[in-house]
Amino acid sequence: MPSDRPIWCLAGPTAAGKSATCAMLAKHLPIEIVNVDSATIYRGMDVGTAKPDAVERMQIRHHLLDILDPSESYSVGRFCQDAKDLIEAIQTRGNLPLLAGGTMMYFNALRKGLDDLPSANPGVRRDIEARAKTTGWPVLHQELMRVDPVTAGRLAPHDSQRIGRALEVHIITGKPLSSLIGTGSGSPALANLRIISLEPSDRSVLHHRIAQRFEQMLERGLVDEVARLFARGDLDASMASIRCVGYRQIWDLLAGKDSLETAREKAIAATRQLAKRQLTWLRAMSDRISVDCLNPDAPSRVLSIISQGV
Secondary structure: OOOOOOEEEEEOOOOOOHHHHHHHHOOOOOEEEEEEOOOOOEOOOOOOOOOOOHHHHHHOEEEOOOOEOOOOOOOHHHHHHHHHHHHHHHHHOOOEEEEEEOOHHHHHHHHHOEOOOOOOOHHHHHHHHHHHHHHOHHHHHHHHHHHOHHHHOOOOOOOHHHHHHHHHHHHHHOOOHHHHOOOOOOEOOOOOEEEEEEEOOOHHHHHHHHHHHHHHHHHOOHHHHHHHHHHHOOOOOOOOOOOOOOHHHHHHHHOOOOOHHHHHHHHHHHHHHHHHHHHHHHHOOOOOEEEEOOOOOHHHHHHHHHHHHO
């Protein structure tokens, strides 16, 4: 496959219809999906991540699903290397790699390159985590807002892993993380990346979809799924897997902190905030091709774009 052919990405906020679009594309194109998702990488986390089921996986070959135990962590750097390796392998088979998902930090790293950032400093991290235990992560999020508003604006107030890392980088280098991203000094940008973005023309309709989908997750056994993770005893609320939207709120329910109704309300609100952050990332990508995800013809529009560009 010629190296100058575009590498297609299908991005969008949660509940925008990415999975349905992928299913339609697979009927017309020899695609293999490289999942760009920081939650579907975990085994045993199926319902709350809207992971494709066994039938869907038989119809379309998916990659980067179920590659980690929830106790493990996954870095942006590892994702970039895995994605590049998979793209090469898929192209070698004569198929079309489609990078699909909603983890915008992963997409951004592929677009701009991965930077040669300072290694983790255990002492600095311990100090940050100690302060977080005393004051709470939202307070540290506000601290990050003062020294690096660009990065802070893209993070949720309880995103302990990313807030901690951004503060660590600032303490070590004296510079905001946002000023160090995009140089590609650690790993070059992926050439010929083309992003199709599913975006809603009416945010309220997307909010309705989000609420409806979370209700469906509850009906399909989300509480039982999180209960199995909770019962393991080796996981806790600080881990990246448990911080995933939906899981964090049900975890608090099982820990006796919230009622089911409160957990439901918090999960839906958190998912809406996630969608807002995803759209903020996407709209900063001026070269993206935007498609209205609320238009019934959206999948056909995506097919037309890819078919013309292949």
